Amino acid sequence: MPRAIIADAFGPPEVYDIREHAVPEPGPGRIRVAIKAIGISYVDVLTAAGKYQVTPPLPFVPGSECAGIVEAVGEEVGHLAVGDRVMGSSFGGIFAEAGTFRAASFNKVPEALSLEEAAVFPPSYTTSYHALVDRGQLRPGEVLLVLGAAGATGIAAIQIGKHLGARVIASASSGEKRDLCIAAGADAVVNTRSENWRDEVRAAAQGRPVDVVFDPVGGTATDPAFRSLGYNGRHLVIGFTGGIASLKTNLPLVKTASLIGVQLRTFGENEPGRAAANMEQCLALAAQGLLKPMIGKVYGFEDYRAAMNAAFTGERAGRVVMKVG
Secondary structure, three states: OOEEEEEOOOOOHHHOEEEEOOOOOOOOOEEEEEEEEEEEOHHHHHHHOOOOOOOOOOOEOOOOEEEEEEEEEOOOOOOOOOOOEEEEEOOOOOOEOEEEEEHHHEEEOOOOOOHHHHHOOHHHHHHHHHHHHHHOOOOOOOEEEEOOOOOHHHHHHHHHHHHOOOEEEEEEOOHHHHHHHHHHOOOEEEEOOOOOHHHHHHHHOOOOOEEEEEEOOOHHHHHHHHHOEEEEEEEEEOOOOOOOOOOOOHHHHHHOOEEEEOOHHHHHHHOHHHHHHHHHHHHHHHHOOOOOOOEEEEEEHHHHHHHHHHHHHOOOOOEEEEEOO
């Protein structure tokens, strides 16, 4: 029987254990996947601790993104077949050797991506694409400032921003992370912890105001970033790994700028056709080698606690991946 990382109560990685876990045969519209690589994010660990904005039922198998091989296909599934390399997402049920999932949430892996890279591709890249294209309407020649730039969505935003023709400034907290941002295609980097951060941003923008801020951080990072916007600037709220920010409402008025929320799940529910088209575009760009996740470290399945802690602290540059088998 396949195994899963599971707990009967929410808590830190230490409350989770590896146990045998039954995997049902796929019904209509579903597939069973032999999971080979698992992406681990800050939100995955937050959810496992029971501290995310949505609380899943117990017992709980964490995880939201993976890649693997299709083992079985249910009725009404036309785009996937047994033996296909696939990548996809689910709210839980991923930290396992096998799982049964909605087929609509999985796609074939482009040949240009390894299974480890594919495991961390869908949520980050579709979130960043939706943010920059649909919500931010980033245009060629504009200046894009990416906060938390060495994180999952940050690297995706750098690569998508360059594809869209923007000048990309990446803000990251360590030299290792800033080097990763340059490798991902950023035009310039700034030190998140600098006392002269806004001056560094201004210099990196070559004297121009910022047009779009990509903000998955929140906390104390939001206010100075919003103040760096120019006329008709757009500040995209992706997440709040640094805490929920407090932004004075006079700033959007004074700056003539917009604060814009980005929620991939809500977008998919309300505009499924556009969400599917965005995924197809991301897959096409990945097939061309234009979008490629940056892997920081790969852990073994049995080292899941170390992997979860590494993803939660965010100290390592690049994505944390857990390899199965």
